[in-house]
Amino acid sequence: MSEIKITLPDGSVKHFEAGTSALQVAQSISEGLARNIIAAKVNGKVVDATLPILTDADLVLLKWEDQDGKRTFWHSSAHLLAEALEALYPGVKLGIGPPVETGFYYDVDFGDQKFTSEEFGKLENKMLELARTNSAYVRKEVSKAEAIQYFTEKGDEYKLELIEDLNDGEITFYSQGNFTDLCRGPHIPTTSFIKAIKITSLAGAYWRGNEKNKQLTRIYGVTFPKKSELDEYMVILEEAKRRDHRKIGKELELFTFSEKVGMGLPLWLPKGARLRESLVQFLQKAQVAAGYQPVITPHIGNKNLYITSGHYEKYGEDAFQPIKTPREGEEFFLKPMNCPHHCEIYKASPKSYKDLPVRYAEFGTVYRYEQAGELHGLTRVRGFTQDDAHLFVRPDQVKEEFCKVIDLVLYVFKSLDFKDYTAQISLRDPNNKTKYIGSDENWALAEAAIIESAAEKGLSTVIELGEAAFYGPKLDFMVKDAIGRKWQLGTIQVDYNLPERFELEYTGSDNLKHRPVMIHRAPFGSLERFVAVLIEHCAGNFPLWLTPEQVIILPISEKYQEYAENLLNVLKKHDIRALIDDRSEKTGKKIRDAELKKLPLMLIVGEKEQAENTVSVRKQGGEDLGSMSVESLVSWINKEIETQLN
RNA sequence: GCCGUUGUAGCUCAGGGGUAGAGCACUUCCUUGGUAAGGAAGAGGCCAAGGGUUCAAAUCCCUUCAAUGGCUCCA
Numbered sequence: 088m089s090e091i092k093i094t095l096p097d098g099s100v101k102h103f104e105a106g107t108s109a110l111q112v113a114q115s116i117s118e119g120l121a122r123n124i125i126a127a128k129v130n131g132k133v134v135d136a137t138l139p140i141l142t143d144a145d146l147v148l149l150k151w152e153d154q155d156g157k158r159t160f161w162h163s164s165a166h167l168l169a170e171a172l173e174a175l176y177p178g179v180k181l182g183i184g185p186p187v188e189t190g191f192y193y194d195v196d197f198g199d200q201k202f203t204s205e206e207f208g209k210l211e212n213k214m215l216e217l218a219r220t221n222s223a224y225v226r227k228e229v230s231k232a233e234a235i236q237y238f239t240e241k242g243d244e245y246k247l248e249l250i251e252d253l254n255d256g257e258i259t260f261y262s263q264g265n266f267t268d269l270c271r272g273p274h275i276p277t278t279s280f281i282k283a284i285k286i287t288s289l290a291g292a293y294w295r296g297n298e299k300n301k302q303l304t305r306i307y308g309v310t311f312p313k314k315s316e317l318d319e320y321m322v323i324l325e326e327a328k329r330r331d332h333r334k335i336g337k338e339l340e341l342f343t344f345s346e347k348v349g350m351g352l353p354l355w356l357p358k359g360a361r362l363r364e365s366l367v368q369f370l371q372k373a374q375v376a377a378g379y380q381p382v383i384t385p386h387i388g389n390k391n392l393y394i395t396s397g398h399y400e401k402y403g404e405d406a407f408q409p410i411k412t413p414r415e416g417e418e419f420f421l422k423p424m425n426c427p428h429h430c431e432i433y434k435a436s437p438k439s440y441k442d443l444p445v446r447y448a449e450f451g452t453v454y455r456y457e458q459a460g461e462l463h464g465l466t467r468v469r470g471f472t473q474d475d476a477h478l479f480v481r482p483d484q485v486k487e488e489f490c491k492v493i494d495l496v497l498y499v500f501k502s503l504d505f506k507d508y509t510a511q512i513s514l515r516d517p518n519n520k521t522k523y524i525g526s527d528e529n530w531a532l533a534e535a536a537i538i539e540s541a542a543e544k545g546l547s548t549v550i551e552l553g554e555a556a557f558y559g560p561k562l563d564f565m566v567k568d569a570i571g572r573k574w575q576l577g578t579i580q581v582d583y584n585l586p587e588r589f590e591l592e593y594t595g596s597d598n599l600k601h602r603p604v605m606i607h608r609a610p611f612g613s614l615e616r617f618v619a620v621l622i623e624h625c626a627g628n629f630p631l632w633l634t635p636e637q638v639i640i641l642p643i644s645e646k647y648q649e650y651a652e653n654l655l656n657v658l659k660k661h662d663i664r665a666l667i668d669d670r671s672e673k674t675g676k677k678i679r680d681a682e683l684k685k686l687p688l689m690l691i692v693g694e695k696e697q698a699e700n701t702v703s704v705r706k707q708g709g710e711d712l713g714s715m716s717v718e719s720l721v722s723w724i725n726k727e728i729e730t731q732l733n
Numbered sequence: 734g735c736c737g738u739u740g741u742a743g744c745u746c747a748g749g750g751g752u753a754g755a756g757c758a759c760u761u762c763c764u765u766g767g768u769a770a771g772g773a774a775g776a777g778g779c780c781a782a783g784g785g786u787u788c789a790a791a792u793c794c795c796u797u798c799a800a801u802g803g804c805u806c807c808a
Contacts, residue, residue, distance in 0.1 A: 192803095204738070290803030291736020298805050302736055305803070333801095337744075346781085346799055398808060405806090424808050458734055458806060459799095467807080556808060575807090607808095644765040671764075672771085679769035693767060705768060 126159040161186035164310040170266035171213040190309030224274035231255035283317035330569040332622035351469035358635035379448040384428035425451035438593040448476035465619035478606040489540040516553030529583035638665035643693035
């Protein structure tokens with residue numbers, strides 16, 4: 088019997104007989120540890136804890152706490168869901184059942200049977216019942232012929248379709264209880280690990296994600312190894328709902344929608360507009376410092392502009408339809424992006440290599456006819472304002488300019504305390520080039536420029552194929568909302584194509600005409616989406632420099648109304664956004680209301696303050712800053728804001 | 734656009750085949766107060782819109798619109 092060396096993460100090496108499983112290794116350490124082992128990572132690959140290890144290996148024992156452990160746990164839960172579905176609804180056909188970020192789903196074809204959310208409880212109970220049978224997840228290698236035979240007999244055409252794409256010799260089945268599924272694994276040792284189950288939602292989902300295929304019923308669920316973890320999860324969900332920008336936006340009177348105005352067309356209320364204005368000023372200042380020049384362009388553009396840019400061919404049918412004029416054949420589109428307009432600004436005068444880079448910036452409002460089912464609060468709308476800019480640069484300047492834009496985006500994120508973002512390099516889908524315009528050479532140049540710049544700035548990035556814009560690759564900054572959905576905020580794009588389409592030129596030092604490269608960029612992405620994500624990040628407690636109302640003056644009684652008004656005037660002179668609560672209410676009530684409106688600073692003024700010409704300052708949340716002169720308050724506020732912005 | 738869910742007062746929600754309910758917000762009056770809810774009265778609704786079933790519909794059915802959870806899409 089040969090012996091193998093198992094290296095554990097702490098560097099210790101243990102000797103075992105070949106064929107020992109990760110679970111047995113765990114048992115050799117302690118029974119308690121073994122009870123918590125969900126799966127194992129052998130030489131970097133996640134496998135069943137029960138899989139025999141045949142050679143020397145690095146071994147990581149995976150528990151629930153590990154990301155890969157959770158994924159395995161939820162994947163096995165999907166199998167349990169499928170088993171319960173087959174038991175409750177005989178004849179259902181199964182699609183796929185993978186883990187997701189939180190939980191898992193299974194796509195199911197119910198045929199003629201009905202399944203509604205009222206049956207979640209029944210399904211959960213069945214799953215729990217099956218989990219308690221303590222069935223082992225058993226792996227079995229099968230030949231392609233066996234696999235086809237099994238699912239042909241079962242009549243599951245979806246699985247058969249999946250098997251078609253698999254190679255003989257790499258097909259495995261997993262079984263637990265009365266259920267067998269085509270599956271690569273790995274899985275948890277037995278069903279009894281699953282102690283708490285929640286079926287969370289029901290959705291339609293196209294088979295293999297293709298709109299042309301049949302729509303299956305997707306059942307989402309989440310499971311835990313302890314009941315208490317499920318309870319905690321439900322609390323977190325509740326908390327996330329409290330942070331929802333649609334809820335807070337309503338409560339803080341930031342924005343609204345009107346059926347009459349039209350779906351997906353946000354209306355900014357005074358406080359929301361104030362907030363947005365602060366963001367615009369903040370970025371404008373940073374952009375001027377970085378050498379950008381503001382430009383302004385109209386909200387519509389002639390159809391020919393978009394024929395030139397290529398947008399008409401790509402989106403013409405799915406956009407807001409053109410505005411016609413009394414003149415025969417004349418058509419205008421609501422502008423869906425600002426780039427073509429900016430290209431024409433570039434062309435307004437001849438450019439020398441000495442003029443470049445040219446950086447045109449515009450807070451440009453654009454209109455896109457998003458599909459009805461896609462609209463979502465402020466994050467996906469039909470009319471929105473991009474903090475757009477286009478840089479026209481010489482080829483030798485691409486990387487330097489790209490890096491400077493990365494710096495600007497990072498500055499914006501840092502100022503707003505966005506730490507939890509992903510930098511995503513979105514490249515072309517190499518298997519579906521027809522979706523894109525432009526030559527392979529230009530795409531190669533643009534993709535290389537992005538990858539190199541991101542590396543140079545030391546960004547840790549993920550690469551996504553097929554996520555590029557149709558005219559060029561992108562570096563996208565993705566941020567999660569309260570419930571974990573990912574949204575693209577900042578974006579930087581390198582584009583060799585539009586300069587060609589618009590025949591943009593500059594005269595080089597050689598006195599010949601050259602073609603500039605375009606960089607599209609938007610640090611916020613759009614003000615609407617940015618504000619939405621910002622709200623969810625800070626739960627409506629905006630930084631002092633940004634919040635629509637910074638200070639509220641709370642006179643203790645009507646007797647101090649005049650004093651309060653004097654204070655208000657002083658604050659306004661110092662550009663501090665302040666208001667007075669002059670209702671005939673007690674101080675406790677006024678404080679409570681100010682807290683609910685998330686006002687950062689409350690000034691309580693009564694007999695004492697009036698006599699001493701001071702204010703008593705309470706910060707939101709209850710901290711007492713004591714009493715001070717209004718001048719000291721102003722400098723305190725200014726210092727606070729300065730700290731926040733640096 | 735597709736599958737599911739929802740739509741009652743400004744907001745949060747209860748109710749439910751027989752003339753619409755609560756709390757908060759709002760208005761007026763009383764109260765003039767010291768760090769998270771003072772008291773009273775009042776006003777506010779075609780129960781999303783349209784059609785059906787019924788003696789009778791906010792309630793049951795259908796259609797549309799909108800919101801919402803997903804899918805697909807996202808210049």
